[in-house]
Amino acid sequence: MPLVNGGKIADDRFVKLAVDTPLPESGDILVPAERFIAEADALLKRAGRVGVIWPNNRDIDELVPYLGKIAAVALVFPTFRDGRAYSQARLLRERYNYRGELRATGQILRDQFVFMLRAGFDSFEVKKQADAEAFMQTAKRYSVFYQPTGDGRITALHRRMQLRHSEGVGT
Numbered sequence: 799m800p801l802v803n804g805g806k807i808a809d810d811r812f813v814k815l816a817v818d819t820p821l822p823e824s825g826d827i828l829v830p831a832e833r834f835i836a837e838a839d840a841l842l843k844r845a846g847r848v849g850v851i852w853p854n855n856r857d858i859d860e861l862v863p864y865l866g867k868i869a870a871v872a873l874v875f876p877t878f879r880d881g882r883a884y885s886q887a888r889l890l891r892e893r894y895n896y897r898g899e900l901r902a903t904g905q906i907l908r909d910q911f912v913f914m915l916r917a918g919f920d921s922f923e924v925k926k927q928a929d930a931e932a933f934m935q936t937a938k939r940y941s942v943f944y945q946p947t948g949d950g951r952i953t954a955l956h957r958r959m960q961l962r963h964s965e966g967v968g969t
Contacts, residue, residue, distance in 0.1 A: 800930035803899070803921040807930045810923075812849050812870060822846075828872055831856055834864075842867050849899070854882035858889050865896045870921070875904035884917045891918030911936045 801810040812828040815821070824845035834841060834850040841848050842864070849870030852861060861871065871890060873883035883902065890896040901921040902914050911933050914922065924930050952960070 799923050799925060800927050801921065801923055802930050802933045805934055807927075807934065812847070814851070826869070828870065831861075835860060838864060849901075851903070852886065854880060854886060858886050858894075862894055865890070865894055865898070868898060870899035870901055871896065872901040872903045872923070873919075875902060875906055878905045878907050878910070880905075884913065887914075887917040887919055908932050908936070 799810075801808050812826045813822070814828045815830075815833070817830055817833045821827075821841070821844065826847040826849070827841075828849040828851055829837075829841065831850055831852050834848075847869035848867075849872060850861065850864075850868055851872045851874065852858070853874050854876065861868075873886050875881075875883050883904075887900055887902075890900060899921050900919050901923065902919045903923040906914070906922060906924055906929075908929060911922070922930075922933060924933065
């Protein structure tokens with residue numbers, strides 16, 4: 799499955815482990831939420847980065863104590879109509895100030911890419927290479943937004959205010 803990270807097609811350095819897959823001694827791993835919560839101390843002590851695959855029907859507050867220690871959170875979109883992972887992403891970025899990789903996985907459609915970026919996602923697992931290429935084009939297409947969100951971009955209003963301030967207008 800192609801991975802788009804930082805607006806570019808990238809190799810996925812994380813290996814996905816199932817609940818019962820033996821734990822490798824080193825290397826970057828993505829583990830299901832139930833395994834992470836049950837084995838958090840052991841997982842975080844091993845060599846390599848740890849990420850967690852977090853379902854959208856699980857309370858994000860369970861993950862909060864570990865946010866400073868995990869490298870990635872993969873939020874699951876089980877169907878394209880289920881938007882709970884958007885809310886989870888915004889909570890992680892805006893309320894809990896999570897700065898690690900925030901990955902969208904599952905049923906991701908091309909027309910949702912911009913909304914996912916705005917919610918704070920910076921990494922996307924897509925089904926087809928063509929979707930990965932389309933995402934790269936979409937990410938470049940839009941540069942100014944009116945609504946503030948978790949992606950860290952300033953709004954059009956704030957951009958205008960900065961421009962006026964730097965030109966000394968209205969002072």
